[in-house]
Amino acid sequence: MIDLQNVSVTFVDDQKREINAVRNVSLEVERGDVYGIVGYSGAGKSTLVRTINLLQRPTDGKVFVNDKEITALNKEQLREARKKIGMIFQHFNLMGSRTIFDNVAFPLKRSDLTKQEIADKVTGLLELVGLADKASAYPSQLSGGQKQRVAIARALANDPEILLCDEATSALDPKTTSSILELLKKLNKELNLTIVIITHEMQVVKEICNKVAVMEDGNVIERGSLLDIFTKPHNQLTKDFINTATHVDQGIETVLLHPTLLNLEEDDVLVKLSFVGGSTGEPLISKLSNDYQVAGNILFGNVEILQETPVGTLLLVLSGAPHNIAEAVRFLQDSGVAVEIIDAEEVEARRTLEGEEQ
Numbered sequence: 130m131i132d133l134q135n136v137s138v139t140f141v142d143d144q145k146r147e148i149n150a151v152r153n154v155s156l157e158v159e160r161g162d163v164y165g166i167v168g169y170s171g172a173g174k175s176t177l178v179r180t181i182n183l184l185q186r187p188t189d190g191k192v193f194v195n196d197k198e199i200t201a202l203n204k205e206q207l208r209e210a211r212k213k214i215g216m217i218f219q220h221f222n223l224m225g226s227r228t229i230f231d232n233v234a235f236p237l238k239r240s241d242l243t244k245q246e247i248a249d250k251v252t253g254l255l256e257l258v259g260l261a262d263k264a265s266a267y268p269s270q271l272s273g274g275q276k277q278r279v280a281i282a283r284a285l286a287n288d289p290e291i292l293l294c295d296e297a298t299s300a301l302d303p304k305t306t307s308s309i310l311e312l313l314k315k316l317n318k319e320l321n322l323t324i325v326i327i328t329h330e331m332q333v334v335k336e337i338c339n340k341v342a343v344m345e346d347g348n349v350i351e352r353g354s355l356l357d358i359f360t361k362p363h364n365q366l367t368k369d370f371i372n373t374a375t376h377v378d379q380g381i382e383t384v385l386l387h388p389t390l391l392n393l394e395e396d397d398v399l400v401k402l403s404f405v406g407g408s409t410g411e412p413l414i415s416k417l418s419n420d421y422q423v424a425g426n427i428l429f430g431n432v433e434i435l436q437e438t439p440v441g442t443l444l445l446v447l448s449g450a451p452h453n454i455a456e457a458v459r460f461l462q463d464s465g466v467a468v469e470i471i472d473a474e475e476v477e478a479r480r481t482l483e484g485e486e487q
Contacts, residue, residue: 130323131158131181131291136190138176138347150176152347153190158340160290163317163324165338165355167331167370173347174327178293181325182214183207194291215284219296221276223268229255229279230264236286254282258312274305281312285320292316294326298333310337331374335359339436343367355436360405377431377442384429384444385471397448400458403467404441413464414445421457423449 138151151173158164168174179185180192183199192200199210223232233251242250255261258278268276277297284292294313298306314337316322326338334341334355342352343366351364359375362368372378381401393399417423429444447454461468 130160130162130195131156131325132193133157133177133180134191134193136177136180136187136192138173138180138185139188149347151180151187154347154349156342156349156352158323158325160323161317161321162340163313163326163338165326165328165334165341166344167328167334167341168344169329171346172344174344175295177344178295178325178327181291181293182211182216184216212287213289214291214293215287215289216293216295217277217280217284217297219299221268221273221280223276223279223283225268227267228264229260229266229268229271232268232279233282233286236283240287250286251282254285257285257316258282272305273301274308277301277305277309278312281309281316285316289322291323291325294324294328296327296329298328298330306333307336313337331370335374335433335435343370356405356438356440359435360403360440375431375433380431381429381442381444393446394448396451396454397446398454398458399471400445400447401469401471402441402443402445402461403469404439404443405465406438413461413466414443416460417447417457421449421453421460423447423453423457 133154133156136151136154137149140148140150142148154177166174166178176185180187181194183192187200191198194210194214197210199207202210224235230251233254234247237247237250252261252264255264258281260275260278260282263271263275268279271279298309301309310333313324317324326333328334338355340353341355341358342349343364344350345366351358351362351367358367359371362371414425414427417425426446426448427443428446430442432439432441447457458468
């Protein structure tokens, strides 16, 4: 559907310095994907997404959409190709002097549709985004979420196959963000709309995307399915982003550093268990006790659903004979559970250090 091949974008600033905003990025987005590109400000993600419709022409590399190299199209051909690529922005970009109806109808001005056909289409789009009763209103009379819904309706006017969302929820509160993401999910399913979302919020990615790319300093440093990225991240920046959306590491850290929660006996073992899929619902902790004579004291637990797959984390203190604990750990690993043994002495040293600093 979208194929970026070795795309680079270089700018020259006012002081004649060369700035490499995007560095040799190759990326594939398949039809029907909701693809999230995440990174902090300045990572190059917005510049990258604008190469898809050539709002930003690459300095090097090629861009293919529907097997057409749009970097090779002339102006007229590019204008036609862009009709199938809608785009929404952080600040909506609505025309304040025009009604909501006229804002949505604006992209159809040069179409072959009759006046009645345009009216019917705009009415249908406003119904689709839940704003049928706002056709005569003006942007100043709408909330931020309603303005973004108008922007989405306008972006759909030419029946695009792709919707690019450049920080489209960054100006919205959490409740409104959730409603906009639900609308985008609906459009993805009902219209088979391929969506590319640029964001610095991993929570947005977690709620809607099926694939993710993480950018830093113009490079894609990690990519994969949502499930793989969240359960097997390799890069520290990716792990940091994931923690902003799950708060699992933060929760575990709070437990580990609390003076009354971590009281280990000599042979106790502190472990972090990570579950994916079916093993999340298995009664593994009771099996440790029944089959291996190992008690599992739960200090922290979390379960989330990612792409309809349960993903869980447990922080446990395992108590029992050392050889029984070793067998229990092997059982957990054989059951598809990732087991990380945490150095209790290191935790105690950190806790002591933090107490001294306070």
